[in-house]
Amino acid sequence: MCLRIALRAPLMLICSMVMCLLINAKLSMIFLAAIVVLAAAVALIMSKAMKIFSHVFHRYDDLNASVQENISAIRVVKAFVREDYENEKFSKAATRLYELFVSAEKLQALNLPVMMFIVYGCIIAISWFGARFIVAGSMTTGNLTSLFTYVMTVFSSLMMLSMIFVMMTMSAASGKRIAEVLEEKADITDPSKPLDRVKDGSIDFDHVTFSYRQGSGEETLSGIDLHIRSGEIIGIIGGTGCGKSSLVSLISRLYDVTSGSVKVGGEDVRNYDLETLRDQVAVVLQKNVLFSGTVLDNLRWGKKIGSTEEYREACCLACADEFIEHLPKGYDAWVERGGANFSGGQKQRLCIARALLKHPKALILDDSTSAVDTATDAKIREALQTVIPGTTKIIIAQRISSVQDADRILVLDNGRVSGFDTHENLLKTNTIYQEIYEAQTKGGGDFDHEQASE
Numbered sequence: 001m002c003l004r005i006a007l008r009a010p011l012m013l014i015c016s017m018v019m020c021l022l023i024n025a026k027l028s029m030i031f032l033a034a035i036v037v038l039a040a041a042v043a044l045i046m047s048k049a050m051k052i053f054s055h056v057f058h059r060y061d062d063l064n065a066s067v068q069e070n071i072s073a074i075r076v077v078k079a080f081v082r083e084d085y086e087n088e089k090f091s092k093a094a095t096r097l098y099e100l101f102v103s104a105e106k107l108q109a110l111n112l113p114v115m116m117f118i119v120y121g122c123i124i125a126i127s128w129f130g131a132r133f134i135v136a137g138s139m140t141t142g143n144l145t146s147l148f149t150y151v152m153t154v155f156s157s158l159m160m161l162s163m164i165f166v167m168m169t170m171s172a173a174s175g176k177r178i179a180e181v182l183e184e185k186a187d188i189t190d191p192s193k194p195l196d197r198v199k200d201g202s203i204d205f206d207h208v209t210f211s212y213r214q215g216s217g218e219e220t221l222s223g224i225d226l227h228i229r230s231g232e233i234i235g236i237i238g239g240t241g242c243g244k245s246s247l248v249s250l251i252s253r254l255y256d257v258t259s260g261s262v263k264v265g266g267e268d269v270r271n272y273d274l275e276t277l278r279d280q281v282a283v284v285l286q287k288n289v290l291f292s293g294t295v296l297d298n299l300r301w302g303k304k305i306g307s308t309e310e311y312r313e314a315c316c317l318a319c320a321d322e323f324i325e326h327l328p329k330g331y332d333a334w335v336e337r338g339g340a341n342f343s344g345g346q347k348q349r350l351c352i353a354r355a356l357l358k359h360p361k362a363l364i365l366d367d368s369t370s371a372v373d374t375a376t377d378a379k380i381r382e383a384l385q386t387v388i389p390g391t392t393k394i395i396i397a398q399r400i401s402s403v404q405d406a407d408r409i410l411v412l413d414n415g416r417v418s419g420f421d422t423h424e425n426l427l428k429t430n431t432i433y434q435e436i437y438e439a440q441t442k443g444g445g446d447f448d449h450e451q452a453s454e
């Protein structure tokens, strides 16, 4: 509609003006003056209204954020009895939006009366002076009538032009926001000549420093120097926020190091094709995410086309088969958005199965069995050890029992390596490890220890 009017209105405007000038150039001066006044008035109103419209879009963000947050975290809102507060928050955002819209529309509403005032003022003036011309005999009544028609056409074309001007400026404001997202450049890109094969599952960290905000000086990881052989089982333990998840996210190149280098299979991760690297380094993230679809659809994330037997085997390894087979529809059971109809432990096990289906050279489990009972946890670890011995396994855990059988255990403290050795050696030499061990075996962790040694 805009395009059509944008083409037609200026044409009508110019032709009508020419016709007016041809009929009576002196009378036409009246409406030319009126047009200038009108244009100035409309421009003033529009510029004020547009300023408000640009704020409106940001208010929409607040409103959407409030709705999205409340819907996705509805359980938390209910658990903390925050409905009233959240309602009020939403109302406030909605009211602010309403007020802005009303004030912008109020300004816009002025447009029409201003325009009408000028148009009819102009018509009266033309009638007045036109009558004189007719009496003097320099113009016919017919000429005056057609002049009126052309003048009205000029003004209606102007009105349409101002309308599409508003539409276009509003669209431009929206377009700019969309372009911002589309034009965002990814920090992590494929190299020009990517490697498409990962030799083995060895992982090396050479003097790695990493910070989430480059140049801020806050280092999340510093001075990390690790060499992990292919097929080794590595446990990582350390306090919350010490950088465990950050460390492993560098291996599958979810982030790039600030300095130093991370190597997989002897090659810098930045030299690999991202898809190849991420296929060969499977990560089960700390925050498990399932997608809406069937259980099988979710497993297909790991392997697109596979036999039922393969999917079943992976689930068996991850101890997920027990509960899937108890579901009325088994592997065709429906998973709600975000896996809302599965328990935390069930989700974790499905995510492990999904990662195993990739047959990766390195498997990273980031606190992936935290919601699984200790006996099942031990069963999963044992299965991983015996069934995929060639795969490098990195297991992040809070429980010592989950990592004590690993070949080596990395103790992280505040982004630095505090120790990297076997369970026995660490118990002798590393104070942090000793403290964690004591706390878990003497206190409530007794249960864990007994379970593991059974």
Ligand SMILES: Nc1ncnc2c1ncn2[C@@H]1O[C@H](COP(=O)(O)OP(=O)(O)OP(=O)(O)O)[C@@H](O)[C@H]1O
Pocket: 212, 213, 220, 238, 239, 240, 241, 242, 243, 244, 245, 246, 247, 286, 367
């Ligand atoms: N996306 C991010 N942007 C900025 N800082 C981050 C981000 N993720 C983590 N951090 C910071 O980096 C530090 C290390 O976080 P990380 O998630 O690696 O800890 P963690 O050892 O895995 O902890 P947890 O045991 O709780 O999982 C924390 O201080 C955290 O605030």
Ligand SMILES: [Mg+2]
Pocket: 244, 245, 246, 286, 366, 367
């Ligand atoms: Mg973590």
